[in-house]
Amino acid sequence: MTVRYLLAASSVLVLLTTPVLALAQAHDASVANHRPHYYDAADFGISPDSVTFADHIAPILQRSCQNCHRPGGGGPMSLITYDQVRPWAPIIKYRTAIRDRMGAMPPFFAEKHIGITRFKDDYSLSDIELAMIQAWADNGAPRGNPDNEPPLLVFNEGNEWTIGKPDLILRSPDVSRPAVGPDWWGDIGLVPTGLTEDRYVQAIQVREINDIPSDTGTGTVGGRYIVHHMTYTSGTLSADGTEVVDNITSWPIHEVGRNADIFPEKAGRLLSANSALHLGATHMHSNGRETKGYVEFGIKFFPVGYKPEYGKRGPRTGNGIDIDVVPNKANQEFHNYVVLQEHTKIIAFEPHLHAPGVRMCIEAIWGHNQFTLSCVGYDHNWVKQYVFEDDAAPLLPKGTILHTIGFLDTTKANPNLADSRNWAGGGRRSVSNMFIDLGYSVELTEEQFQAEMAIRRANMKDRNDYDVGCPLCWAPESTDASIAQGND
Numbered sequence: 141m142t143v144r145y146l147l148a149a150s151s152v153l154v155l156l157t158t159p160v161l162a163l164a165q166a167h168d169a170s171v172a173n174h175r176p177h178y179y180d181a182a183d184f185g186i187s188p189d190s191v192t193f194a195d196h197i198a199p200i201l202q203r204s205c206q207n208c209h210r211p212g213g214g215g216p217m218s219l220i221t222y223d224q225v226r227p228w229a230p231i232i233k234y235r236t237a238i239r240d241r242m243g244a245m246p247p248f249f250a251e252k253h254i255g256i257t258r259f260k261d262d263y264s265l266s267d268i269e270l271a272m273i274q275a276w277a278d279n280g281a282p283r284g285n286p287d288n289e290p291p292l293l294v295f296n297e298g299n300e301w302t303i304g305k306p307d308l309i310l311r312s313p314d315v316s317r318p319a320v321g322p323d324w325w326g327d328i329g330l331v332p333t334g335l336t337e338d339r340y341v342q343a344i345q346v347r348e349i350n351d352i353p354s355d356t357g358t359g360t361v362g363g364r365y366i367v368h369h370m371t372y373t374s375g376t377l378s379a380d381g382t383e384v385v386d387n388i389t390s391w392p393i394h395e396v397g398r399n400a401d402i403f404p405e406k407a408g409r410l411l412s413a414n415s416a417l418h419l420g421a422t423h424m425h426s427n428g429r430e431t432k433g434y435v436e437f438g439i440k441f442f443p444v445g446y447k448p449e450y451g452k453r454g455p456r457t458g459n460g461i462d463i464d465v466v467p468n469k470a471n472q473e474f475h476n477y478v479v480l481q482e483h484t485k486i487i488a489f490e491p492h493l494h495a496p497g498v499r500m501c502i503e504a505i506w507g508h509n510q511f512t513l514s515c516v517g518y519d520h521n522w523v524k525q526y527v528f529e530d531d532a533a534p535l536l537p538k539g540t541i542l543h544t545i546g547f548l549d550t551t552k553a554n555p556n557l558a559d560s561r562n563w564a565g566g567g568r569r570s571v572s573n574m575f576i577d578l579g580y581s582v583e584l585t586e587e588q589f590q591a592e593m594a595i596r597r598a599n600m601k602d603r604n605d606y607d608v609g610c611p612l613c614w615a616p617e618s619t620d621a622s623i624a625q626g627n628d
């Protein structure tokens with residue numbers, strides 16, 4: 141009895157004396173309960189005082205931060221030289237430890253320990269990198285031997301395209317905003333492509349060119365642009381050239397700060413002969429300075445003659461209409477279920493909520509099994525698409541129920557919220573709400589589905605190995621004969 145009592149008492153003591161050291165994120169989606177991810181460097185075999193800027197921290201900043209934190213980048217300060225970085229050490233420690241919740245740096249909010257965790261262009265930090273940053277900051281942010289610092293990266297100072305030289309550059313009509321004025325939202329017209337044959341797009345990048353001098357300090361990204369976002373489609377022009385009528389393709393939404401979109405090898409998007417872009421919905425925002433500008437579209441094509449292997453896009457999930465956001469309440473959950481009518485490969489997950497959004501998950505329900513495919517944090521200051529690595533992307537059989545879960549917090553603890561007292565429903569404005577996965581999936585034929593699963597099986601060591609995104613990978617294979625006869 142006594143021993144048990146002592147044990148109990150000592151574990152209480154440990155609980156009381158241990159600082160807030162949360163190894164796993166509190167997943168209840170209440171902003172007030174978010175816990176930074178703090179690690180002990182010793183658990184990774186690192187002696188805390190051996191961590192230096194030159195040897196450990198500078199390479200992390202080069203890979204994950206300097207693309208924004210440099211002159212002309214989107215971040216508010218440069219994190220390039222030791223002298224620039226040092227004063228920020230404690231704040232860097234905190235913002236990186238937030239990891240997958242609003243406010244995290246770098247802004248890539250995928251949860252690391254659940255579902256599929258392999259994404260393209262993932263510049264988030266690993267556990268060991270967080271441990272190093274924390275040890276370094278706690279230890280007074282030592283420089284180490286400057287000779288060991290990696291050479292400074294060279295950035296494109298001009299407005300080069302990140303997709304490389306485009307095959308076609310299109311330009312929107314000129315737009316302008318007064319220094320101060322209400323937001324404007326509407327159709328800014330057609331942009332003929334001039335194509336004389338059908339072409340498939342491999343990559344598209346959209347950027348705003350305006351008359352704000354690049355050396356003007358604005359403090360925020362919002363001060364540099366007028367086009368907040370734009371949804372647009374393309375299609376073949378009508379005989380009189382006044383509307384697009386056929387071969388309608390929708391393109392990823394352009395949003396401030398969005399990277400180029402690179403389409404998968406097997407899923408190029410059609411831009412037809414005699415087509416035009418239709419810039420149907422452009423949201424503009426005054427930025428405190430009278431601004432004139434336009435939007436440019438840089439397009440790279442697949443070679444002439446290319447045909448995409450994947451045809452139709454899969455369903456869009458979520459619910460933008462019947463939503464009921466209660467005031468002043470954490471841990472609100474939205475659920476949406478879609479039954480997949482065809483075999484489906486999910487290429488990208490793009491949670492879209494509005495200011496109350498904290499997190500979104502997608503789950504696959506197949507037979508008795510329920511798999512979490514991915515969970516990511518949400519910060520309404522950022523637009524983030526999470527593109528699965530090709531050999532990790534969910535491969536779901538028809539009949540799977542795709543379950544999307546949105547988590548919201550309308551309490552004062554949520555810094556993105558304008559007012560925690562209002563009820564809100566669905567709508568386009570930021571004070572209204574959305575709950576949609578803007579990601580992207582494709583339907584697969586039986587043959588494509590089997591072929592993709594065969595590749596995944598070959599990647600697994602044995603039948604004890606498990607692929608979260610592939611519920612049927614180890615199911616008995618259909619015989620070629622039954623596929624040929626169309627028996628599912």
Ligand code: HEC
Nearest residue numbers: 204205208209214215216228231232235236243245246247
């Ligand atoms: C995609 C662009 C981008 C990347 C990548 C990025 N940042 Fe940021 N960072 C920003 C922007 C924009 C802000 C200002 C908004 C905010 O504070 O959230 C910011 C803010 C910060 C702040 C807070 C500054 C303050 O005034 O308190 C810190 C610290 C920071 N970033 C560190 C980092 C570190 C360290 C990395 C890499 C591990 C990183 N950032 C990666 C864009 C970026």
